[in-house]
Amino acid sequence: MKRLKAWGGAIAAAGITVVIGGCAATPSAETTTANQATLDNRAPFLPSALFPGSAQGFDAWHCSPARQNLITAVDGETLRLWSLHGAWHLPQAVVASGARYQDGEISFWNRGEQALVETPRGQLKCALAASRDASTRKDHPGVMFRGQGNEPGWSVALANDTPTLTMELNYGEERVQQPYMISVMDNEAGRVVIENADVEPFFRVRIEAGACFDGMSGKPFPARVTLTYGGEQYSGCGQGIAP
Structure with a gap:
C-alpha cells in the first residue's frame, strides 16, 4: 500500500496495526537536515503525516468489533487515514455508491455516516462519531x-519560520518562549522530538502521527503530543498547520 512518507506497517486481525521501529543509533539524514535547519535559524520541515494536506476537516470513526478508533481527512482524491498506531494514504477508487478509497488490500468505504474498512484479516464496521475543522494559519x-491538552489547559506552538516554541500552561497564566533543537526526526514513523537541551527552563515535546481524541470534547486530531516541563508530563493532541 502507499503510505504517507513511506510509513511502515502491518495488518492485524480485524483491524489496523502499524509496527513502528525505534530510532537508529546514528542520526538519520532527516535528523541531520532538521538539525542543520535549526542551526541556521530556520524552522525544520515536519513529517507530512502530521498534516491534513488540502483537507478542510477531520472525521472520527468508532469501529467494531475490534473497538478501533480511526480518523480520516479527504485530501483531494485521496483519503488520509489515521489509526491509534499510524497512518495511511489511500487513493480514491471508482464505486457505484458512496466514496471508496483503496490501496492494495486495504480499503475504506464511506456511505454517509457509516463506513466499512476491509483488510486481509477481516472487516471493521464504523460509525461517524465526531468532526472537526482543520486548524489554519488564519486561526x-x-x-x-x-498541540494542546486539558486539566490544566496547556498548548505548544512551533513557529513556521524559526525554530521557536511558545508554551502556555495553566490556562494561559504561564507563557514560555524558547528556541529548540531536533533530537529525533523520523519521517517514516511520523515522529518528532524537540527540546532545548541544557537551556533553562528545560522542556521536551514528543509528537507522533496517530489518531488522537481531545480528552474533553472528543474532537479528532492526527497527532499525539507529550510535553515534559518543570518535572511534569502533559499529554494531548495536535495538528500540523499548512500555509
Missing part, C-alpha cells in the same frame, strides 16, 4: 504545528 498566524 493561528505564524504557527506550523500546534
Whole structure:
C-alpha cells in the first residue's frame, strides 16, 4: 500500500496495526537536515503525516468489533487515514455508491455516516462519531504545528519560520518562549522530538502521527503530543498547520 512518507506497517486481525521501529543509533539524514535547519535559524520541515494536506476537516470513526478508533481527512482524491498506531494514504477508487478509497488490500468505504474498512484479516464496521475543522494559519498566524491538552489547559506552538516554541500552561497564566533543537526526526514513523537541551527552563515535546481524541470534547486530531516541563508530563493532541 502507499503510505504517507513511506510509513511502515502491518495488518492485524480485524483491524489496523502499524509496527513502528525505534530510532537508529546514528542520526538519520532527516535528523541531520532538521538539525542543520535549526542551526541556521530556520524552522525544520515536519513529517507530512502530521498534516491534513488540502483537507478542510477531520472525521472520527468508532469501529467494531475490534473497538478501533480511526480518523480520516479527504485530501483531494485521496483519503488520509489515521489509526491509534499510524497512518495511511489511500487513493480514491471508482464505486457505484458512496466514496471508496483503496490501496492494495486495504480499503475504506464511506456511505454517509457509516463506513466499512476491509483488510486481509477481516472487516471493521464504523460509525461517524465526531468532526472537526482543520486548524489554519488564519486561526493561528505564524504557527506550523500546534498541540494542546486539558486539566490544566496547556498548548505548544512551533513557529513556521524559526525554530521557536511558545508554551502556555495553566490556562494561559504561564507563557514560555524558547528556541529548540531536533533530537529525533523520523519521517517514516511520523515522529518528532524537540527540546532545548541544557537551556533553562528545560522542556521536551514528543509528537507522533496517530489518531488522537481531545480528552474533553472528543474532537479528532492526527497527532499525539507529550510535553515534559518543570518535572511534569502533559499529554494531548495536535495538528500540523499548512500555509
